Amino acid sequence: MTQLLDPTLDHTSDEIMTVEASRALSNGTVCFVGIGLPSTAANLARRLHAPDCVLVYESGCIGAKPTVLPNSIGDGVLAEHADVLVSVPEMFSYWLQAGRIDVGFLGAAQIDRYANLNTTVIGDYDDPTVRLPGAGGAPEIAASCGEVIITLRHSKRTFVEHLDFITSVGHAEGGDHRQRLGLRGRGPTAVITDLGVLRPDPTTKELTLVSTHPGVDVDQVRDATGWDLRVADDVSVTATPTRSELDVLRALKSV
Amino acid sequence: MTQLLDPTLDHTSDEIMTVEASRALSNGTVCFVGIGLPSTAANLARRLHAPDCVLVYESGCIGAKPTVLPNSIGDGVLAEHADVLVSVPEMFSYWLQAGRIDVGFLGAAQIDRYANLNTTVIGDYDDPTVRLPGAGGAPEIAASCGEVIITLRHSKRTFVEHLDFITSVGHAEGGDHRQRLGLRGRGPTAVITDLGVLRPDPTTKELTLVSTHPGVDVDQVRDATGWDLRVADDVSVTATPTRSELDVLRALKSV
Amino acid sequence: MVDNVRTLEDAISAHVRDGDEVALEGFTHLIPFAAAHEIIRQGRRDLTLVRMTPDIIYDQMIGAGCAKKLIFSWGGNPGVGSLHRMRDAVQDAWPRPLQLEEHSHAGMATRWQAGASGLPFGTLRGYVGTSLPDHTDTIAAIECPFTGEKLTAVPALNPDVGIIHAQQADRDGNVMLWGITGVQKECVLASRRSIVTVEEIVDAFTPHVNAVILPAWVIDSVVVCPGGAHPSYAHDYSSRDNDFYAAWDPIARDRDTFNSWMQEHVMS
């Protein structure tokens, strides 16, 4: 699935997506981490610019310091080195719902222009084309974290005009709709894909392409988006992963 | 306060009250214990006929096995030998409210004919004659335990026609009123005083004198009761404390 | 030995009946696989299965035809992908149709807490703006009587049987688990009957970080069952068998390979 964007570049599209996600975490941030790319990005950040980043896994591990990348959100290595272990009900009530988490990472099977997410079902709910895993922690991560960063691969299949199911609310129908629904966190602040970075417009909250990864042009991103994509006036180019970012990432993944 | 009821008897009125309360606990019973007489009675039972009685203290100690009588519901000796320690919110939600406690012991400053209790205030709430400690765990112990045993000293000051404040519901206004209020436990099944034992009438739930302690006659009990006391047709005499009951009780109290 | 210790076969046959609502809990850690396999071997049918993360354990039970309904919040193979048997049941009704009652983790955790607390419902900030309330009956609006805020209520979970795996029981039948403890305390306390499989019986417990102790009198049966959580793990006893989780994907993808695997590894 992962690919070289440009044979002259030293990184894959998945690598720049992971590196860019890790850059979104500043030091000291309390971060709710799911398995896969979010966990890789958070652990990368902790080894680079954010050593005091607090990793929280929904299994109840607060301040986890995994020595290797975990295979599940409940691997022993997460419990072993955590500052605090709590039960799952406590995690969702005292920690997530109470608004103690700064940043939540989410992926999705589908996303719409207001960064609402579907991880439940493709097709009709009662007669699905593809039954996906479902909500898990995502709806309340999306609702309660200070902000949400979304990572997923860019394609017309994932970036859709209309979600088959709203599993997690991003900016709802745009504007101040999220706030009117009573959701307390600020919602998605960035969508990081294998092609570039999108951010919600400050007013309309519609996702806007703000940077493309090296070797990607804007039309490529438009073509991979299932709606008429808004593009910023001044689209920048994502900073190329540094040598040390790539080295640490590859060392992490190799274990 | 404690007195010899009859110089020919070998026990005080407080001792027979404690012994009679301890007899109400059968082996294996899970018992919610307050400080003072209830704690003494429960620990006496555990040393005599009910070695597997599970003592629960509201501070979070489940299966406490104090080696000496505690001075408070949170003494270290209760935590030291408990089977399980839980937080106070967990104690009240997962253990008491969930209906896991068989027997609750309560005392009171005032009691009425339906075994409702006042531990809050004597006189007007906003301009009290005597401000008492208040509710503590009592209202929900009274509501949620399988049954409730009440111990207090008998006098017109405590056994009153009308409570100044209902802190804990016994049988409410009698009959099936308790049930209609939605309270789940059976409510008070015995009131053990320094003069005798009262039990609610099966139908009306009005407290009825069923036994007097040795050396006490029925008129004495009537005189110490602030309403026209119902008396069973066949009032028995409480069994005199045995030698071993008294020896163990006195050993407990002497430490 | 105390009264509540018995064999796995006895415990399952005494407590799990056709048509029961059954929860086998354990959040990634301490998943009671051995107990699930015994339920499959005893051929229980029409079960309503409750679990936050159905995982391979329910993929096996669903594929074996034990379940008529699933109450859950995330049905995947953690770190690997989909649960193919669950997907086959939902998409193609094989081996039988599977009703879904679908929640979020926060909602399920709240339901467990309410169940353990003897309350009919629990309250959370959740579900607002999502499609879940359109498809799940057990989600309702509730208003704070003090602030007027609109929140969400979910009903208590109180299954007929709750089953968990733990590290240790003592000789009195008390149980201790530690590490990631998930919703196991709530599962035992909320269920009408409960079974705990354990790695071993010990003379006395020693303190562990985040230990949960359940007294013998809230547990109906304790079963000694070392390795009973495999391919999940028991902290300080075993590690998660990540290779098995990966290997399950091709096994479960196909009805025939699933059937022969079950025949060989569970039924015989």
Add this chain to the structure above:
Amino acid sequence: MVDNVRTLEDAISAHVRDGDEVALEGFTHLIPFAAAHEIIRQGRRDLTLVRMTPDIIYDQMIGAGCAKKLIFSWGGNPGVGSLHRMRDAVQDAWPRPLQLEEHSHAGMATRWQAGASGLPFGTLRGYVGTSLPDHTDTIAAIECPFTGEKLTAVPALNPDVGIIHAQQADRDGNVMLWGITGVQKECVLASRRSIVTVEEIVDAFTPHVNAVILPAWVIDSVVVCPGGAHPSYAHDYSSRDNDFYAAWDPIARDRDTFNSWMQEHVMS
């Protein structure tokens, strides 16, 4: 040493202001007496004091004139009798009138849980048939949206400052307490600002039965304060000074003996 470690004087002066809602929690065990004495010395006024069991600690603060209101569920001297300074304030407005907001333990515990959970209210089976709802505004009826059952709602507690005493902090400013842990976790998590006094700083925590660990980033100030819970106790560090509890009764019974005791033992 981490940022959040400071002196008691600094911590109280930084976080506790006149008119604040302040909770000093600890259920019999780990009662933060030293912090209360510092608040008294700093002359804080018009506080709303929150605590399940006011105990001698609030008897002293009330007698010293710090409090305008008390939110509580049981106001006695445990194992001894009444709190005479609290009684004098309620019955005779000395040294000033004291408003009461009175609950049961179950209600207060539910309020703490709601506060820690970021919910505006919590639900319990409680208060029904009692006189408490006639005198306490913060008790309301609520109906289960699924069963129609009538239950009771109480609002969250979210004080301006929560103060607790614990056995240990580590060098990163994380805190551990064990033994009877009461509502201390909830008190810290529900409060806008928090102070923890500790017996000592250690290099690393060792496991204890029922240990509660609070990470440094939820605590505003950690203060090293050995013996800071006396006459209450710190499990594995000290024993409850039952003699002091008994001795307090005659001291507190009289305004003058109270004043001279406070002058001698707290103010100087």
